Amino acid sequence: MSEKTLTRMDLSEAVFREVGLSRNESAQLVESVLGHMSDALVRGESVKISSFGTFSVRSKAARVGRNPKTGQEVPILPRRVLTFRPSHLMKDRVADGNKA
């Protein structure tokens, strides 16, 4: 595997090529997509993007954890975590694209 990393810069470049807005505005729009998604998730909403996947927020109960190095018990407070469930289409495309 080549293992390159796509960043915000690549996304704004793609938007710039696709829509023909300025590079600066393209970057702001990419930020705005991520920002609106984050805001919805922080409000506790799921974000469902058809043919991509679903981001949902789950609440986890408090539990007693342990520092694996010292063996000391530490309380883990109740918290909210984000999970991403890829759509079937994405799973198929990722599986097909990475076939040996």
Place this chain on the structure above:
Amino acid sequence: MIRSELVQKIADDNPHLYQRDVERIVNTVFEEITEAMARGDRAELRGFGAFSVKKRDARTGRNPRTGASVQVDEKHVPFFKTGKLLRDRLNGK
């Protein structure tokens, strides 16, 4: 929130853009991320999270109904890890 609501919010913020351009912008973002993973690349969006591809080894599975064993080939699956900033925001930090 679904894709069309996301498009609407961005359209509302940017009244100078055509709705269909906003749709193309949103679609491009998700399409680029999917294409990166289909190539075996990562997509790292600081503050939001990182998409990567994980390899699942071949294994002998079992049909839970009949108990018959089935060979499951090696495969690659999409994986998402939440970014630190978003994780903290979810917990009111």
